[in-house]
Amino acid sequence: MLADLAVRVAEKRYPGAAQPAIAELAFELPARQFCCIVGPSGCGKTSLLNILAGLDRAARAEVRFGDGSTPAAAPIGYMFQTPRLLPWRTVRDNVRVVLDAQAVAAGRAEQLLDEMGLGTCLDAYPGQLSGGMQRRVALARAFAIEPRLLLLDEPFVSLDHPVAEHLRDMLLELWQRHPTTVLFVTHDLREAIQLADRILFLSRAPSQVILDVAVDLPRPRRAEDAACEDFRRALLARHRDLLAGVAEEGAEGVRCLGDGAMPKPFLMEHPAC
Numbered sequence: 001m002l003a004d005l006a007v008r009v010a011e012k013r014y015p016g017a018a019q020p021a022i023a024e025l026a027f028e029l030p031a032r033q034f035c036c037i038v039g040p041s042g043c044g045k046t047s048l049l050n051i052l053a054g055l056d057r058a059a060r061a062e063v064r065f066g067d068g069s070t071p072a073a074a075p076i077g078y079m080f081q082t083p084r085l086l087p088w089r090t091v092r093d094n095v096r097v098v099l100d101a102q103a104v105a106a107g108r109a110e111q112l113l114d115e116m117g118l119g120t121c122l123d124a125y126p127g128q129l130s131g132g133m134q135r136r137v138a139l140a141r142a143f144a145i146e147p148r149l150l151l152l153d154e155p156f157v158s159l160d161h162p163v164a165e166h167l168r169d170m171l172l173e174l175w176q177r178h179p180t181t182v183l184f185v186t187h188d189l190r191e192a193i194q195l196a197d198r199i200l201f202l203s204r205a206p207s208q209v210i211l212d213v214a215v216d217l218p219r220p221r222r223a224e225d226a227a228c229e230d231f232r233r234a235l236l237a238r239h240r241d242l243l244a245g246v247a248e249e250g251a252e253g254v255r256c257l258g259d260g261a262m263p264k265p266f267l268m269e270h271p272a273c
């Protein structure tokens with residue numbers, strides 16, 4: 001497939017840091033691909049998303065869309081680990097705040113919130129919603145601008161498993177109805193296999209892409225499906241040295257290995273495994 005986005009981060013170094021967070025990290029994405037990024041804690045995933053969003057101008061990096069435009073000129077959606085809603089604004093206004101007058105008049109906020117099952121909560125305030133509902137508002141807001149690129153930084157972390165599962169379903173449905181290129185950061189390999197067309201694995205800092213894997217399983221998928229489990233086990237078995245080598249040098253967040261095959265992997269898995 002033709003690349004729609006080309007990324008090359010020559011170096012991202014924070015002031016005073018002994019080593020760069022990212023060095024010589026490069027990849028390309030075709031339009032409308034759902035790509036997950038998996039890597040050890042502190043390897044530079046959020047730093048990478050900030051560069052892609054155009055929020056970090058200090059990095060030595062080049063980010064270009066297929067038509068030559070840069071993030072500064074393209075609508076980019078960004079959803080963080082916390083929903084970051086404006087508590088003094090209603091649900092409706094939390095989405096409207098990113099829209100132009102024409103989109104507001106066309107009812108885009110209401111349409112997306114309705115798609116997220118929040119049609120009866122338009123006039124509620126974020127403090128009146130559950131954590132899962134707040135994430136749904138944040139997802140509606142991220143899609144509202146019709147992003148050329150959608151960045152999601154562990155958006156469902158610290159939610160109960162059923163709530164996170166429901167949100168993953170909603171995200172995929174939204175993405176299928178409003179296709180866009182997605183970069184989704186996660187520590188959770190099962191989540192990545194459930195969601196992605198492709199997974200990029202990053203090394204520890206200074207981070208680079210160490211593995212690029214296509215996930216060619218039919219959708220819809222459940223993380224616990226035999227096909228997903230087989231895929232995960234085969235991936236871990238095939239790349240044991242590569243992924244374990246990363247983990248041995250400072251990874252964290254391991255809860256369960258599933259098959260016990262890898263010493264100290266950096267991948268965090270569902271506690272139910």
Ligand SMILES: Nc1ncnc2c1ncn2[C@@H]1O[C@H](COP(=O)(O)OP(=O)(O)OP(=O)(O)O)[C@@H](O)[C@H]1O
Binds near residue numbers: 045
């Ligand atoms: N504002 C900052 N100033 C200095 N160092 C920073 C800053 N932000 C991040 N870092 C450092 O840069 C490295 C990469 O951080 P980053 O948050 O991008 O990693 P991450 O992979 O997203 O981590 P996690 O998985 O834990 O969220 C880390 O060593 C971190 O301590």
